[in-house]
Amino acid sequence: MGNGDVQYSEWVEYPHARLRVDIDKTAGVPTRFVVQLERRVDGSWRQVVRFDHESENPMGHDITDEGLHMDVYRDGEKVRVKDDFPPVDLTHAPRYCIAYIERHAGVLLRRFERWHDLSQEPSGGTSP
DSSP: OOTTOEEEEEEEETTTEEEEEEEEEETTEEEEEEEEEEEEETTEEEEEEEEEEETTSTTSOOHHHHOOOEEEEETTEEEEEEOOOOOOOTTTHHHHHHHHHHHHHHHHHHHHHHHTTOOSSOTTOOOO
16 A cells, blocks of 8 residues: 555444445545445345446546446446436545445445345344
């Protein structure tokens, strides 16, 4: 990781949903980022939705050219792309993506849970 790089996860709904953030920066400007909502399914973390930017990677997305978009996952596959976001400056994009997921996490998680026939409570958990 270079100067100013950031990696962390924070709970959205403990203990089964989290927000994972990974940002690489050069001179304060993101060169690569992933902001992803994840849900625990059968003991492993699965993508619910994902924002990303990686202009250096030929397979990556460059939000300065393509605009911001959010990949939506079902059964481990990308099933939809939401791309009707307002223009967001690259410097502010990770923060915008984090705020968007935090604001809409409940709706995004409930849809994912319906698709995968999951209850809101994690399976296999123990009660005190």
